[in-house]
Amino acid sequence: MSWEDRELLAVVDFETTGLSPRQGARATEVAVVWVRGDELVDQYSSLMHTGVPIPPFIERLTGISERMLETANPAATVMRELAERQPPCPLIGHNVGFDAQFWRDEMQRADCPAHAEPARLCTVKLARRLYPQAPNCKLGTLAAFHELAPQGRAHRALADALTTALLWLQMRQDIVHHLGSELGGAPVNFALADRLQALPFARGECLL
DNA sequence: TGCCAGGCCCTCTTTAGGGCCTT
Numbered sequence: 275m276s277w278e279d280r281e282l283l284a285v286v287d288f289e290t291t292g293l294s295p296r297q298g299a300r301a302t303e304v305a306v307v308w309v310r311g312d313e314l315v316d317q318y319s320s321l322m323h324t325g326v327p328i329p330p331f332i333e334r335l336t337g338i339s340e341r342m343l344e345t346a347n348p349a350a351t352v353m354r355e356l357a358e359r360q361p362p363c364p365l366i367g368h369n370v371g372f373d374a375q376f377w378r379d380e381m382q383r384a385d386c387p388a389h390a391e392p393a394r395l396c397t398v399k400l401a402r403r404l405y406p407q408a409p410n411c412k413l414g415t416l417a418a419f420h421e422l423a424p425q426g427r428a429h430r431a432l433a434d435a436l437t438t439a440l441l442w443l444q445m446r447q448d449i450v451h452h453l454g455s456e457l458g459g460a461p462v463n464f465a466l467a468d469r470l471q472a473l474p475f476a477r478g479e480c481l482l
Numbered sequence: 483t484g485c486c487a488g489g490c491c492c493t494c495t496t497t498a499g500g501g502c503c504t505t
Contacts, residue, residue: 290505294487299505331484332505371489372504398503399490411503429505 281463282363283309283395285442287435288376289336291326295379300324301349302338304380305431306356307439309366311461312446314439318359319432321346322380336429353384364393364464368413368438371396395464397441399471404448406480413437420444 285307292299305319321338323346333339347355367373374394381390401411408419414428414437422440426433446462449470460466 288505292486293505296488297486299487302505329505334483335505367504369489369502369504372487375488376505396490396503402491402502413504 281310281461282315282361283366283442283464284360284363284392285309285366285435285439286370286373286377287367287431287438288373289338289429289431290376291324291328291332293372295375298326299376300326301376301380302328302332302336302343303431304352304356305435306360307432307435308360308363309439309442312443314436314443317432317436318356319435320352320355322349322352323347324349337427338430349380350384353380353386357381357384357386357389360389362389362392364395366395366397366438366442368397368434368441370394370398393464393468395442395467396471397438397445400445400467401441403470403473404445404480413441416441 287305288301289303290299290301301322301324303319303321306317307314308316321343323343328338328340365374365377377392378390381387398411401408401416405416405419409415413434417437420441422437422444425436425440428434449462449466450457
């Protein structure tokens with residue numbers, strides 16, 4: 275991947291031991307799916323060993339146990355590998371604020387500060403503006419709403435990252451469908467999506 | 483399945499409170 279590639283987006287999903295690094299939660303698994311235009315161009319996933327205990331609820335939710343992490347690479351090794359592999363491109367996530375805080379925390383712990391504060395795109399914010407007719411904006415609900423192909427067990431990093439990537443491609447398609455003539459051939463990229471997610475929220479009304 | 487947090491968004495609002503979304 276080229277460092278000059280400005281159309282590259284990284285769809286990220288973390289599995290973690292809790293909801294906030296400030297409360298001591300650490301990542302247990304990370305997945306990144308790289309998207310360029312309407313193509314999935316690469317993917318990466320890895321379990322991450324931190325030594326932090328996994329609450330029973332989290333083990334039931336994700337299927338990730340402490341025993342599974344005993345042989346996993348240290349979290350810092352995984353994050354450094356990601357930093358070397360990925361140019362500093364925008365992150366996409368489903369409720370990206372959650373994944374971005376773990377991205378920042380784990381990158382800083384791995385001594386990769388240059389990768390700690392990427393631009394963000396949130397598929398929850400976009401979905402609330404694009405699909406007010408959906409029952410809710412949970413990832414599984416939106417996947418079913420759009421009849422996206424199952425990508426594996428939900429609440430595993432790669433499956434959720436792939437589902438989020440497919441949701442993003444669906445959003446690109448819908449944006450082009452609704453705004454095609456206004457776009458005048460301009461690409462549906464981070465800059466455009468960033469403007470769309472910043473539009474005022476209108477309950478029950480699609481912004482397009 | 484829920485609690486823990488944080489940001490966004492809504493309404494019986496703005497000097498506030500509660501729901502949604504992520505693990």
